Amino acid sequence: MSLTKVAVVTGSNKGIGYAIVKGLCEKFDGKVYLTSRDEGRGQVAINELKKLGFNPAFHQLDIDDEESVVKFRDYIKAHEGGIDVLVNNAAIAFKSNATEPTGIQAEVTLKTNYFNTLRACEILFPILRPNGQVINLSSYLGHLSHIQSPELRAKLSDPSLTKEQLSELMNQFIQDAKNGVHIERGWGNFTYSVSKVGLSALSIIQQKELDKENKNISVNFVHPGYVGTDMTDFKGPSTIEQGASAPVFLALGGHNLKGQFVWFDSSVVDWYSPKPPNNAY
Structure with missing residues (x-):
């Protein structure tokens, strides 16, 4: 069993995830795992990084498939002993011109971006090592202010909010979207935003829960900027x-931040503020 530090990045065969793997290969003192749903695409990404002089490891991982996550956990536990850095990057978004009904978009988007990310964390958190780092990829749209209803914002920001209660709220949004009342109920009209607000709120809860274990594990959530990727149709300038x-x-440690919303420039932003910063990227 290896005592080498281990970093894992989900959904990292392309885009921001790929660049995170690259950045960790450059700066992280340990072994970096590039993961992807499709093994072939993952291997292509590994080969690209090897041509650049890096040597990441690869393992198949699909957070939408519980068996895949369990297999990955068991592999890491057997071969590495644990995880020191977990970057939850895997996510989906419908295109702006998608024709699927909002209710379907809500169900599919939240399934991956919130519910299955939560499940992957529940499976992988037990093998996090002391002093570990968890980074959840949120978004500018994951700021609490993007929820229109003051009542919903109050519920999402309640210090006593539990994962179960948060999941109930996320399910309520899906049901409201299916019933066509999500706008009048104050959720807004962008399912991706609700999914990322949910992930942001989850990050705060996760930090509180991990604090009770006294393992000095940090959970932070980050807005990476408006980046030119498949998800943004390469419109992002970053x-x-x-x-x-x-x-x-x-x-790499992030000045020992815990439970914070971190902007693309590594500054800390108040997730609870009435408005997010003007600089989205």
């Missing part, structure tokens, strides 16, 4: 390397 900057900063 490069994937720029998008990876703050996540890598946090992975």
Whole structure:
């Protein structure tokens, strides 16, 4: 069993995830795992990084497949002993011109971005080592202010909010979207935003829960900027390397931040404030 430090990046065969792996290969004193749903695409990414002089490891990992996550956990536990850095990057978003009904978009988006990310964390957190770092990739749209309803914002920011209660709220949004009342209920009209607000709120809860274990594990959530990737139809002005900057900063220790919303420039932003910063990227 290896005593080498281990970093894992989900959904990292392309885009920001790929750049995070690259950045960790450059700066992290340990072994870096590039993971992806598709083994072939993952191997292509590994080969690209090897041509650049890096040597990341690869393992198949699909957070939408519970068996895949369990297999990955068991492999890491057997071969590495644990995880020191976990970057939850895997996510999906419908295109702006998608024709699927909002209810379907809500169900599919939250399944990956919130519910299955939560499940992956529940499976992998037990093998986090002391002093570990968890980085959840949120978004500018993951700021609490993007929820229109004051009542919903109050519930999402309640210090006593539990994971179960948060999941109930996320399920309520899906049901409201299916019933076509999500806008009048104050959720807004962008399912991706709700999924990332949910992930942001989850990050705060996760930090509180891990604090009770006294293992000095940090959970932070980050807005990487508006990055030119498949998800943004390459409209984002920032490069994937720029998008990876703050996540890598946090992975390397991030000034011992815990439970914070970190902007792309590595500054700390008040998630609860009435408005997010003007500089989205």
